[in-house]
Amino acid sequence: MNDRSLSGTPAASSAVVANHGDDVSGAAALDRVGALNVFVRSAETRSFTEAGRQMGISASAVGKAISRLEKRLGVRLFHRSTRSVTLTPEGAQFLKRCLRIIEEIEAAETELALAHSTPRGRLRVSLPLVGMLLMPVLGAFMRTYPEIVLDLEFSDRLVDVIDEGFDVAMRTGEAGDSQLITRSLGSYIHIIVGSPAYLAGHGTPEKPEDLVGHACLQHRFPSTGKLRAWPLERNGETLNIELPTTAVVSNIEPLISMAEQGLGLACVPDFTVREQLKRGSLVRVLQDLPVPRAVFRALWPSGRHLSPRIRAFVDFMGAHLFPETNPGP
The missing domain is CATH 1.10.10.10 (Winged helix-like DNA-binding domain superfamily/Winged helix DNA-binding domain)
Structure with a gap:
């Protein structure tokens, strides 16, 4: 014994x-x-x-x-x-x-x-492709914890956190691996946005059916090749509206850039256009549209003890990534 x-x-x-x-x-x-x-x-x-x-x-x-x-x-x-x-x-x-x-x-x-020990060492993190839009928060983390070396991999593929040697993975949706500990960092919704110039020239849609007369900028999932469905519902029923396809991209960043340039409407996670909405380069449309909330999570291998650098990263992301829905660590 x-x-x-x-x-x-x-x-x-x-x-x-x-x-x-x-x-x-x-x-x-x-x-x-x-x-x-x-x-x-x-x-x-x-x-x-x-x-x-x-x-x-x-x-x-x-x-x-x-x-x-x-x-x-x-x-x-x-x-x-x-x-x-x-x-x-x-x-x-x-x-x-x-x-x-x-x-x-x-x-x-x-x-x-x-x-009580100082967080230090290499921290390998898997981020979705949308993670590039989180760089302001990641940069703030690096300034706060200069002794932690971030090793970031951006990919929408489903990584094996344990076998591939990641310390933390940040993902949306549910976590189904019992070998991983998960923590919600906050929630978000997909919203439809366009630039003031585009809306001035093409009008503002008042109902989902109006979208068929607009330039729609579509997001394709790199892993499946499928287009992301826009959250179009009425009275709990999904509306099967065939939207026009003005452009298709596999990354959120160019999608946002196209929308800011007035090339059409885009459906994106609200946290990815927080600054654009604040400064007015993008405007949300169809605000009364009911949209489900999704969860953004941090996952890390289950173990007996949580290392200081993982704890520091997860706590920092939880406090700063979604301040509206998760005001504290």
Whole structure:
């Protein structure tokens, strides 16, 4: 059995101090966590004497601590003989629980230690192609954490985070891999936008059906070759409207640029045109159109501890990427 007892914890330290008094005072000094520690050590060594030697207390103090624990629990944890002690079925079951408790305490201690260390090192991140539009936030992260070296890969393919060695992946939609931890960074919607000059020359659509008379700039998914459907609904029903295709692009950035140049209307994630809407180079149309919200997520391999650089990245993105829908980390 692996040595999982907390020999360096305050509980164990109290046991060491008890060695300087008599057995009664030594046993009384053990608190509940300390009693669990004594139990685990005794179960591992199969000996009260050896457990006491390793912890710096007498075998008698160990035995009395176990007896008090058994009395409190109302069950016998050990079969005792003159030569050894063995776990009862109840003791074996209790040991499993104690090991989990000790693991959680160890994890909490490590997590606190990591939280106070300076985030540094290489951070490999997978981003969707739209990630290029997140560069202002990524640049701010680099200035805030200069000791973290970002290794960014932009791709719309479904990467294998673990096998391909990514520390973090940022994606939309649901996460179906149980080996990954996921955190929502915020939500967004797809909106239809056009430039003031385009709308002045071609009119502003008042209802979805009006789009058939407009220049529509379409986005094609590189991975599937399919065009992204525009969110056109009425009373919960999807409207099957065949939109004109003025241009087709596989990346959001040129789509936004074309719309700003007055070449047509585009349907894009709202967070990608936040600045354009603010300065007025693009205007949202059909604002009353009901549109579903999608989730932008960070995913990273599940593990016992979260490294400082991953925590810093995820917290920073959560706080700054979608301030309207996710005002805090």
